[in-house]
Amino acid sequence: MTQTDRQTQTTAAALALGDDALVLSHRLGEWIGHAPVLEEEVALANIALDLLGQARVLLSLVGDEDELAYLREERSFRNLHLVEQPNGDFAHTIARQLCFSAYQHLLYERLAHADTVFTPLATKAVKEIAYHLDHARQWTLRLGDGTDESHTRMQNAVDALWRFTGEMFQPLPGLTIDWQDLRDSWTKTVTGVLGEATLTVPTGPQTGAWSAGAGRQGLHTEPFGRMLAEMQHLHRSHPGASW
Amino acid sequence: MATSAPRHPAAPRTTDDGTGGDSSDAEARSAAFQAAFDAAVAADERIEPRDWMPDAYRATLVRQIAQHAHSEIIGMQPEANWITRAPSLRRKAILMAKVQDEAGHGLYLYSAAETLGVGRDELLDKLHSGRQKYSSIFNYPTLTWADVGAIGWLVDGAAITNQVPLCRCSYGPYARAMVRVCKEESFHQRQGYELLLALSRGTEAQHAMAQDAVDRWWWPSLMMFGPPDTESAHSAQSMAWKIKRHSNDELRQRFVDICVPQAESLGLTLPDPELRWNEERGHHDFGAIDWTEFQEVLKGRGPCNEQRITQRRRAHDEGAWVREAAAAHAAKHSSPAATREGRAA
């Protein structure tokens, strides 16, 4: 592999990770003003801000952060389907957080210990993500083992999002990671939390015919286009303007 | 030994200690308490939650702190309206952090109100049912991105002018909450100003957007200081109690004087043809405020009153099952909490 190939792969990986963080941050930002309790407004915004910070560092490894965020078409985004899924109720948001934070934590832990362009970011971010995972875990336990209603909602949420979780383990070229090992650890973490929360680990497939690696290839789910339309509209309405 | 109890008795221990004593004894005690309270206020000492205080003082504080807290959380809405559309990632981060701060400030203030013996759920219920108010300014819509800047510069600017003196308010918990709020809010106004500056110096369309926002927000910002002193229902008593330190008109004038040169540096105009420097007074004269509009908005007929409360109630109602779930979980797992989290150290 030539130096250029390696560079291209690193760029692609940075874009994929950056898009994950950007898109999830945006979704969490949609909660602001709508959270179930004031304390949770602050908590969700904290997570959204951490993710946005990570996204900015990662996108800046690729090019101009705003050009990348605001001027790419839907087909050029490389984020996972999981992170673009609409917020749904609080249980859906927590299930999405649990699945993604567990993945991101394991991934960044590994990146923090490898010697790559991602190491400095991963070293800093892994502490933030540990907190995100803890937040998701705490809420999964409370919703799963709370009332009958919350249990049902949480179980529905996990079931609904399960089919988007397989995509996370598609190897990202440019990252030297034992993906099978990452997958095993993820499964252990997530099934552990679900069990503790008295929830059933879904038995359905973790990928669909469409979702296998699709987000990473630029094939997204329908709600994502509308999310981008909202996110990009103002920036695109004033070409070349600075803000 | 703690001097302030966290959940405070709704009524102070005065004459109802049940230890007997005839009514003239009780009256004498009551007069002594009143005298001690008056002396503390006169000496610029802080009143703390478990001190005796007149019922009307307590009621005024609850009303004002609650209204202030409600304003913080309703005030999240007009700005949150633009989080998903912020035109750069830097602006998006700033805006999210700012709206998050407002949630935090609401929280500090609710906790100050709770020291007076009212629960947050009770206050929220009063907000949701319209029995307690929030600042009318948040009943105006944010129509363009520039409104985010105008809110930061003018609305937060007016709020800071109001709030800085509250850091010396006679009621300790409120004053302490305000110190924290004011410290954090200094960035709010600056980011708004910077945002408007970027627009004003940007393209023609951006400049126009900024001017339009200032045109729409200027007068409502002036109304934030409340009715003129001659018509202000609560002012005189609040000033005597040192809850309030300056009159509405005094603070409004201070704000106008601060804004005029700032607008010039922005390259934007303030929408008041009568605005000019008065050498004799050493202040700017400004045009008459449309108090009819103020009253209309206050009565619930502003552009967004309905929408703001509906969203707030919806968030609260839709969150009910989450709060219930967490409470149910806590009840099921009520082993001594402290030992699970590790000892204090």
Next chain:
Amino acid sequence: MSETPAQNRDTGADSTDWPLWEVFVRSRRGLSHTHAGSLHAPDAELALRNARDVYTRRGEGVSLWVVPSAAITASSPDEKDPFFEPAADKPYRHPTFYEIPEGVKHL
């Protein structure tokens, strides 16, 4: 403390109001924890996490305590005299009580 938490008295509000917690923040090592404010949380774990988000957003703390507000016993202002006045007439607890000849150092 004899006061019970102010229970919600209004109809229509939650029956599951989360309890109130007092938050104490150690701003840096070497200082003691100081009362910062309060918040609501269903249990200690979430109280601690909420305290982190609400009271240390700007790096104000290195350590946190959360205490159920109901667990705090406070002195009453009514007891001010018996509680605090005896301390005021024990000047021998303060170093300035003692006269030391001029020139004596490190004391």
